[in-house]
Structure formats: C-alpha cells, structure tokens
Amino acid sequence: MxxxxxxxxxxxxxxxxxxxxxxxxxxxxxxxxxxxxxxxxxxxxxxxxxxxxxxxxxxxxxxxxxxxxxxxxxxxxxxxxxxxxxxxxxxxxxxxxxxxxxxxxxxxxxxxxxxxxxxxxxxxxxxxxxxxxxxxxxxxxxxxxxxxxxxxxxxxxxxxxxxxxxxxAPQQVLRFLHHLPVGKIPGVGKVTERKMQDLGWHTVGDLARIERPILVHHFGRWGHRLYDLARGRDERAVQAQRQRQQISQEITLIHDENLAQICLRLPELAERLVVLMQRKRMMGSCVTLKLKTSNFHTLTRSQTFSHPLTEVSALLQAADSLITRMPQTAAEYRLIGLGISHLQAEHNQLDLWSTDSCQP
Missing domain, CATH: 3.30.70.270 (Reverse transcriptase/Diguanylate cyclase domain)
Known part of the structure; x- marks a missing residue:
C-alpha cells in the first residue's frame, strides 16, 4: 500500500x-x-x-x-x-x-x-x-x-x-473489521441487522466473504456499498463546503403495516425531522413522503411551499396531505420516510426557529 x-x-x-x-x-x-x-x-x-x-x-x-x-x-x-x-x-x-x-x-x-x-x-x-x-x-x-x-x-x-x-491504522483495518458486529456499520439498523443475522452474517468478516451480486440481491443498491465497507473501503473525501440535498428520517417496520397504521407513524417522524434540522442548522421548503411496499416498490409524494417549514405541526400537516395522494389500496408497507429539501442555512432566518425544537 x-x-x-x-x-x-x-x-x-x-x-x-x-x-x-x-x-x-x-x-x-x-x-x-x-x-x-x-x-x-x-x-x-x-x-x-x-x-x-x-x-x-x-x-x-x-x-x-x-x-x-x-x-x-x-x-x-x-x-x-x-x-x-x-x-x-x-x-x-x-x-x-x-x-x-x-x-x-x-x-x-x-x-x-x-x-x-x-x-x-x-x-x-x-x-x-x-x-x-x-x-x-x-x-x-x-x-x-x-x-x-x-x-x-x-x-x-x-x-x-x-x-x-x-x-x-491502515495495516489493522481488515483485522479490526473481521470480528466487528454488523450492527456497528453506520446505516445498519435493528431490522437490517436481524435480516443479516437470519442469513448467517453476524460480523463484518462474514459480509466480506459474500460476493457483490448476493449483497445487491438482498439489499439493492446499498449492497454495493456494503461490499466495499466490509473490505474497509470508503473513498468519500472530507467536504468542507458540503451541500446537503435533503434531510430525512425513516422507520423500517418490523412488520408490514397498512396505510391507516402508517398514518400513526407520522407525528414521530415529523418530530424527529425537526430535531435533526436543528442539529444540522438547516431548514427547507419541500416536504417528501416515502413509502416502500412489502415487495420493495418505492412510492414518493412531494410538495413545495413558499416558505421554510420549521415546526412539527407544519411538517405533520404537509405529511397528512401527502399521504392522501398515495394509492388508497390495501397494500402494506415495510418502510416510511419523511424528508425536507430545498434547504437553506438556518442563520438566514433565525427568527423562524422555535427556541424548543423538541416540542411541537
């Protein structure tokens, strides 16, 4: 090397x-x-x-x-x-x-x-x-x-x-990763970890023995990323002026849920999204709702507003509106996500921020 x-x-x-x-x-x-x-x-x-x-x-x-x-x-x-x-x-x-x-x-x-x-x-x-x-x-x-x-x-x-x-250290990477639990990989939540364990993959060393097509089969495009991470590869540079395109929060469900059950998840997602916006010091004016069906088909609906949405109540109202634009069928879903885009730095409009972002 x-x-x-x-x-x-x-x-x-x-x-x-x-x-x-x-x-x-x-x-x-x-x-x-x-x-x-x-x-x-x-x-x-x-x-x-x-x-x-x-x-x-x-x-x-x-x-x-x-x-x-x-x-x-x-x-x-x-x-x-x-x-x-x-x-x-x-x-x-x-x-x-x-x-x-x-x-x-x-x-x-x-x-x-x-x-x-x-x-x-x-x-x-x-x-x-x-x-x-x-x-x-x-x-x-x-x-x-x-x-x-x-x-x-x-x-x-x-x-x-x-x-x-x-x-x-560079010479320690593969040895360090070999026994690392898969749940330690950033982005691997409890549901994904459980899926990996059901497949017999408990450590990053286990993942490193799996061929790329198999990972892509089980995890879609993310399988490519998992293939590289399992080998300690990450070519992303530190970006001093990184432009964030979207801030989002997702929930991968343990059991598939119908649209009525999904609606009950929206307040939690809106609350988490406001907390994350405060952490990132960003605000946005375009709200996107994402649902993934049990057969991995992704549905998205978006709405752009004339001003940034910074309150839980405003995000929740937007999400409630977007969910009515989803197909009103008996389909069940395995994932729900809520995101905000068309971002701007919070310091441009500090007066729009609530002093307590964890409270609706």
Missing part, C-alpha cells in the same frame, strides 16, 4: 453534547440521569446523559417511553442558541489544525489532517490536542476516531466513549 496516498481522517464526536452543556452550566445536575427533551405530548429525546443511557434512554426516543424507562431522570428543555454558540467555539478549535472540516451536526465533524504541516507528527496526537483544547476552552469532553477513511473513523470515535480516542 502506498502510504503517501493514505488519508488521515479524524472524527470528533462530543460526549452527550446537549446534556454536557446543561451540566457544565448547572453543576447541580452532575452525576444524575439527565434527559434533554421538549415538553410537548409528542416530544422526543434530543440527548441523554450516560447515566440515563444505562436505563435504555437514547436520542429520538419518545419522551413517554424515556420516562417509563427512567422515571427518576431530570428532564430539561433544549437551548439550541446556547448549543450553537458552543459549537462555534469547537469549530474554531478545529480550524487551527485543518481547513478540511465537514460538520455533520452541532456536535460532530470529520477532519482531514493528511496535509497538516504543524509540529505534531501523528494524527492521533492532533486528535489528542484538539480534545484537550475543547476541554480547556469549553469545559466539555469529546471522543475521537482516527483512521484512513470516514467510515472507519466514525466507528472508531465510538470505541472508547466517553472522553477517549481510538486509532485504526
């Missing part, structure tokens, strides 16, 4: 970011299970402290479910302007080491330090310095993954959370 062409990618992921900011600013919350979430009847969890996660609470979970799992947790509403201000501090630190920064949300980003020309020799040392600067300047901890591509760096950043870092 020609080491001159191997990228050095760092994935920085803040530890329970929103909850950590709340605790930093209110020490009385330290050591207690803390959940940042809206107060509305359909609200979802924005983030949970590690104490709350021990009870099974996680991001995008309905607050009603979280309270059942962890009734003694402290629930506080999100303060996105404050989180954004801290995020700006963190990205200022990133910029000291590279100009190739690809933000994924307020609390995570990819950095390409391949061409770093400072005094530090190794990418792991750069990551260590970044994390130390974040701690000293913001009082918050971050975890980091260091690897030759984005796919591996993102997996590595989760390996020693919280407040740790992990390196996957």
């Amino acid at each position: 020609d080491t001159q062409h191997i990228r050095k990618i760092i994935h920085i992921d803040m530890d329970a970011f929103y909850a950590s900011v709340e605790r930093r600013d209110n020490p009385n919350l330290l050591g207690k299970p803390l959940v940042v979430a809206g107060t509305g009847p359909r609200s979802v969890v924005c983030t949970a402290s590690y104490e709350a996660r021990q009870f099974g609470v996680h991001s995008a979970m309905a607050v009603t479910t979280a309270k059942r799992l962890c009734p003694d947790a402290i629930y506080v509403p999100p303060d996105f302007p404050r989180y954004r201000a801290v995020s700006v501090q963190i990205h200022t630190i990133f910029a000291r080491y590279t100009s190739l920064i690809e933000p994924l949300s307020l609390d995570e980003a990819f950095l390409d330090v391949t061409d770093y020309a400072g005094p530090l020799i190794y990418a792991q040392d750069i990551a260590q310095h970044i994390r130390a600067s974040i701690l000293s300047e913001t009082g918050l901890t971050a975890s980091a993954g260091i690897a030759p591509n984005k796919f591996l760096a993102k997996i590595a950043s989760d390996w020693r959370k919280p407040n740790g870092q992990f390196v996957i």
Whole structure:
C-alpha cells in the first residue's frame, strides 16, 4: 500500500453534547440521569446523559417511553442558541489544525489532517490536542476516531466513549473489521441487522466473504456499498463546503403495516425531522413522503411551499396531505420516510426557529 496516498481522517464526536452543556452550566445536575427533551405530548429525546443511557434512554426516543424507562431522570428543555454558540467555539478549535472540516451536526465533524504541516507528527496526537483544547476552552469532553477513511473513523470515535480516542491504522483495518458486529456499520439498523443475522452474517468478516451480486440481491443498491465497507473501503473525501440535498428520517417496520397504521407513524417522524434540522442548522421548503411496499416498490409524494417549514405541526400537516395522494389500496408497507429539501442555512432566518425544537 502506498502510504503517501493514505488519508488521515479524524472524527470528533462530543460526549452527550446537549446534556454536557446543561451540566457544565448547572453543576447541580452532575452525576444524575439527565434527559434533554421538549415538553410537548409528542416530544422526543434530543440527548441523554450516560447515566440515563444505562436505563435504555437514547436520542429520538419518545419522551413517554424515556420516562417509563427512567422515571427518576431530570428532564430539561433544549437551548439550541446556547448549543450553537458552543459549537462555534469547537469549530474554531478545529480550524487551527485543518481547513478540511465537514460538520455533520452541532456536535460532530470529520477532519482531514493528511496535509497538516504543524509540529505534531501523528494524527492521533492532533486528535489528542484538539480534545484537550475543547476541554480547556469549553469545559466539555469529546471522543475521537482516527483512521484512513470516514467510515472507519466514525466507528472508531465510538470505541472508547466517553472522553477517549481510538486509532485504526491502515495495516489493522481488515483485522479490526473481521470480528466487528454488523450492527456497528453506520446505516445498519435493528431490522437490517436481524435480516443479516437470519442469513448467517453476524460480523463484518462474514459480509466480506459474500460476493457483490448476493449483497445487491438482498439489499439493492446499498449492497454495493456494503461490499466495499466490509473490505474497509470508503473513498468519500472530507467536504468542507458540503451541500446537503435533503434531510430525512425513516422507520423500517418490523412488520408490514397498512396505510391507516402508517398514518400513526407520522407525528414521530415529523418530530424527529425537526430535531435533526436543528442539529444540522438547516431548514427547507419541500416536504417528501416515502413509502416502500412489502415487495420493495418505492412510492414518493412531494410538495413545495413558499416558505421554510420549521415546526412539527407544519411538517405533520404537509405529511397528512401527502399521504392522501398515495394509492388508497390495501397494500402494506415495510418502510416510511419523511424528508425536507430545498434547504437553506438556518442563520438566514433565525427568527423562524422555535427556541424548543423538541416540542411541537
């Protein structure tokens, strides 16, 4: 392998970011299970402290479910302007080491330090310095993954959370992936993981033994991507000015559901989509509803509005309208998705944002 062409990618992921900011600013919350979430009847969890996660609470979970799992947790509403201000501090630190920064949300980003020309020799040392600067300047901890591509760096950043870092060197890639559970692959949810396990594929090493046509047969176009990832390949570059085309949320159903049952899923999807828009600091004016039938036929309906939709109620109203434009048949569906496009950065119209994105 020609080491001159191997990228050095760092994935920085803040530890329970929103909850950590709340605790930093209110020490009385330290050591207690803390959940940042809206107060509305359909609200979802924005983030949970590690104490709350021990009870099974996680991001995008309905607050009603979280309270059942962890009734003694402290629930506080999100303060996105404050989180954004801290995020700006963190990205200022990133910029000291590279100009190739690809933000994924307020609390995570990819950095390409391949061409770093400072005094530090190794990418792991750069990551260590970044994390130390974040701690000293913001009082918050971050975890980091260091690897030759984005796919591996993102997996590595989760390996020693919280407040740790992990390196996957080029010569270690195949050995690292061999025993990695398939559920650790970004994008493999519980339903897909279960399907893989039913096929006898439990580890990435198992996937690496499967030929491309077989993966494509079972997973469609994504099978091509799985074929490459199972071999540690990911040629995506860190894009400093990445233009996001759409923000979306999907639910892959454990059992097929009819259109009436699908309608009951729309409030959860609208709520999750608003939370994600806030995280990405984006807003959009075109709403798309996607349904996938039990035989993998995809149906989409879209509507463009004259202004950005930023509230759960507006997204839900649009989704309700779009579902009436779907075929009113007895068909059953295995997946439902809701997306927003025609995007613009939120800072162009800050006054349109609710101060509490987790509350309808």
